[in-house]
Every structure is written in C-alpha cells, then in structure tokens.
Amino acid sequence: MRAKTGLLLVAVVVLAGCGAVDTASGPGQPTTTLTPAPVPEERGPDGGRLIAPGLSTRGVFDADALVEGHRTTLTERGFALTRNRTVVRPNDTASRRPLNTVGVRIVVAPGADSYHLTRVERSVREWPFVDTYALIGVWYSEPVVRNRFVDEGRVARYWGQNQAASDGPVRDLTQVRSARPDLEAVDLRVVGNRTVDGVRVFRLRGERFEDPDELVTPPLLSDPRNVSMTVRIDERGVVRSYSLSFEATFGGGPVRVRRTYRITDVGTTTVDRPAWVTRANESVASEGQ
Numbered sequence: 001m002r003a004k005t006g007l008l009l010v011a012v013v014v015l016a017g018c019g020a021v022d023t024a025s026g027p028g029q030p031t032t033t034l035t036p037a038p039v040p041e042e043r044g045p046d047g048g049r050l051i052a053p054g055l056s057t058r059g060v061f062d063a064d065a066l067v068e069g070h071r072t073t074l075t076e077r078g079f080a081l082t083r084n085r086t087v088v089r090p091n092d093t094a095s096r097r098p099l100n101t102v103g104v105r106i107v108v109a110p111g112a113d114s115y116h117l118t119r120v121e122r123s124v125r126e127w128p129f130v131d132t133y134a135l136i137g138v139w140y141s142e143p144v145v146r147n148r149f150v151d152e153g154r155v156a157r158y159w160g161q162n163q164a165a166s167d168g169p170v171r172d173l174t175q176v177r178s179a180r181p182d183l184e185a186v187d188l189r190v191v192g193n194r195t196v197d198g199v200r201v202f203r204l205r206g207e208r209f210e211d212p213d214e215l216v217t218p219p220l221l222s223d224p225r226n227v228s229m230t231v232r233i234d235e236r237g238v239v240r241s242y243s244l245s246f247e248a249t250f251g252g253g254p255v256r257v258r259r260t261y262r263i264t265d266v267g268t269t270t271v272d273r274p275a276w277v278t279r280a281n282e283s284v285a286s287e288g289q
Contacts, residue, residue: 051190051202053237059188059204066183067176069237074174078110078269082262083175087127087218090247090256099127099255100218107271108173114141114271117170126251128220139277140168146280158280159287178216179261182244185215186229201240204231221248221255238263 043049048056054066083104100123108115117138125132137148145168146160172178187210192203206229209215215224224246231242241262248255 048190051200052233052235055190055202055233055237057190059190059206060183063180063184066233066237066239067180070176070239071174073236073238074263074266075108075112076110077267078108078112078265079174079263079267080108080265080269081106081173081175082264083178083260085218085257085259087221087250087255087257090254097124098122099124099250104175106170106173106175107265107269109269109271110267112167112173115168115170115173116140116271116274137274137276138168138170139274139280140164140170141271141273142166142168145169146277146284148276148280156276156279158276158283160280160284162284174263175261176239179239179242181214181216182229182242182259183231183239185209185211185213186227186244188229188231196234200235202233202235204233205229215246217248217257221250221257223249224257238266 044056044058044061046056046058046061048058048061050056052066053069054060054062054064060066081104083102085100085102086098087100088098100121102119102121104117104119106115106117115138117136119136121134123132133150133152133154135148135150139146143164143166144160144162145164146158147169148156148158150156186206187208188204188206190202191205193200194203195201207227209224209227212224217224225248227244227246229242229244232240234240239261242260244257244259246257248257
C-alpha cells in the first residue's frame, strides 16, 4: 500500500502543473480533466508581437534580421525585382519632365545561378550628375558573364568573361542594401494584414522620419521632409513592395523624390538569354584573338 500511495502522490504533483485535476475515478465519478497552460506570444524588444524576422506589430525593430530573411528566401526560390526612382520639380508644369529617373529590373533564377539585370537612367541637362541617357545590361549564366552599355548617343559597347567569379558580378541581387536605409529612416507601424496565396502579408505605413540621417538622397539634395511611406512585408520577412516619397531642396528650390520597390514571381522565374548577348559573344571572341 505504501508503494501505491507514493505513486498516487507523485501523479497528483505532476498533473497539478497542468491545471485543475480530479483524481477520483470509477463508475459514477468524474473523469480527470487537464487544462493546458497558455503558450505566451513571442514579442520583440519594442514590446510588439513578433510577426516576421525583425518585424513586430509595432514596426521594424531589427533591420539586420529582416534583411537576412528577405535575402535568403528570395535567393533560394528565384524572383523578379523592379525598382524606380524619380526626381521632379513639383511646380514645373511647363516641361513636365522629371529631372532624373532611374529604373532597375532584375530577374533571378532559383539559387541565383543565372540572372539578367537592366538599369536605365535618364536626366535633363539641369541634372548635373549623369548624361541624359545611360543603359546597363548584365547577363549571367554560371560561369559566363556578358555586359552591355549604351550611352546617350545610343552607341553600344559589349564585353564579358567566360569564367566569372562565383555568383557573378552583381553582389546584391535583391537590392536590399539600397532598400534597408529607407526602412530604417521612416517610423513605420503595422496598419493591416491579409493572406495572399496562403502567406500572411502585413501593411506598414509611416509619415514621419525616425532617423532622417539614414535616408539615402541623390547628390546635392538637402533638407529631406514631408515623408510618406507604405510597405508590404510577409511573414517570412520578404519585403514585397514599398513606395517612398519625400520633399527635398535642390538648386534653391523644392523637389520631390519618389522611390518604389517591388518583388514578383517568387519561385516561378525563368531567365531567358537577351538578344544582345549574340553581339556580346562576338565582342568577347574578337578580344580573345
């Protein structure tokens, strides 16, 4: 009896940590009921509920963790990226031409063993930093690299390598190094969420600077102000898109800068060889003679 009594006491002590227990059993007696202890929600250092790497319900608290989740997920699965930047004079209704526009398009295969990058920049003469037109193309299919540059006179030059270093010449395929300062500069808060193709996507919005010194502005622009930013980040930490707009001063007058960033086709991309690679192959062959 002493041994059985000891086992019963041990069982009561163990079960007591799970909630209310009735040890009586047998016909006509209530059965044992266990109440599981609630699992506490994981929270970020800002006190918000953790919803993605580096992101809580109160906004981005760890840009490094967010960037790493973004880069890892996209590089493994493949993706397409579109980035644009436009600088305009808000009161210039006469010319209606932007001072400067930059557009980047990158298509990356899963594992990043091939990709195609195109970068186009256009400016008016008032913009002192670049020619009026410049196009850069990079095509990589491990280990081959081909490059194209087209200047404002529409003169094209080609070159390349047949044994490029691993990962090719573009070191930041997700362009997240350029996007990260924008995410850190603005005070962002989660304002909503929805499920897209089974993945939870969170919408963030900010209308004031958290740290304006983090913001990367084009050269000779000063006094960034009147910021507005909308971001969509999914539960894996992928920054699916964002739109950033702010005013600044250039040449003594106001300008408005707008930057957009968008990720699409995650896990479904194919990288086709661009038509200009034929000319680049000819150029590389002639240089090798």
